[in-house]
Amino acid sequence: MGRLAVRQDRRPGQVQHREGHQERDGRSPLLRNASLKAGDDTWYFLRVLRDGRPVAYSSPIWVNDGKQAGSPKAPKGDLSTTGGRWLAGDLNVHSCFSSDVYCAGTDDASAADPFRQGVDVRSRFAEAGSRGLDYLAVTDDNDVRSAKAPGSGSHGVLAIPGYEDKVKGDAHVLGVDKLLGNGDGSAAAINALANEVRAKGGLFQVDHPGSKITKKFAGCDASTLTWGYGFDVRPDTVEVWNPSSSIRAAEDYLDCWLQRGARVALTGGSDAQTQYGQPQGAGYPTTWVLARNRSQGAVLEALRASRTSVSALPPAVGGRPLVIEAKRDGRFVPVIGDDVRPGEKLHVRSLDPLTDGSLRVLANGQTLLDQHLTRDRAIEFTAPAQPGWLRAELRLGNDLLEQTPLCGAIDLGANLCPYDAAMVAMTSPVYVR
Structure with missing residues (x-):
């Protein structure tokens, strides 16, 4: 041999x-x-x-020593910019305290199941630290014990407290370390819950609304989604990117909120639960927030202000945010989550100089721009003349990926849609005012 x-x-x-x-x-x-x-x-x-x-x-x-003519430079570690610094994190991971996993010492031995083996809180933060994440939200099902568990906030990773609330669909209650009441579970009660968490400095998120759908979401008909409140409960953020859910359906749901004039950010989360069944773990995808400093309060503030961008990969393996910028005082500054003027000149670029792909800018429900983004370059465009919103996404493929049959119903434990698999990065909206 x-x-x-x-x-x-x-x-x-x-x-x-x-x-x-x-x-x-x-x-x-x-x-x-x-x-x-x-x-x-x-x-x-x-x-x-x-x-x-x-x-x-x-x-x-x-083989690349960085000295060859035309050779790309490796991404820099510091992502400071005007208004703060881009911080990387995952807003949806689970620990031994979640109901769908088994951990010795946490659960009854009679429930032992190697296929449901969970991960303790300290190990989740070690995983996040090894992947270059700045913050992590361990969001167990109706359980907040992770916030005070050994290892929370360790390995140089900020802990964002919160939990996944099981209502008519899944929601995230972020920024609190105690369970809040759901009342009778009606839309009025969930709106009261959302207002209570906001008053405490947190935020309310609709999770993976395209999960296990059996009918394509179209025309803002929310009855096809697993989120049972439709548009009766306004979220602060929507988890658009989740490995086991349809990105396209969640994107369309977000856009329906934007068309209603709401200011809603997008996020991503790995939804990592078991140790072996979901080996991707924290950071796949990664949610970037443009925070004024590296603190729990600044991360939550950036989420509420819609200053977010999501990448397929964590920082340790080259993930970087996609950004939309405007020229202010002679230099380009990030404007994701901010207002721009109708007709204002903007540009979009990836902060990873090694990434290229098919760039699409959506504005008020229509495609404003669709062209190839060359690595380490920016594409300039003009904000629409009419008020509204715009956002950007970068993919490895083209529109043919949207026509495959696997982009229809998603009723599986894993998402096999090529459209979703080709996604590289996406931004929260910029608002045209």
């Missing part, structure tokens, strides 16, 4: 490559050495031969 070894030389820009093949008599392999210089090659892959025939390949390895 062929053998292969590779090591990185300590000198910058040079890699030693070893490729082996098996001798005919089956004894130890012969190794060939070759040097690759970053100035000559930007990538290479390794191949294993047996009797002169390839039997295995590696994925590509990129």
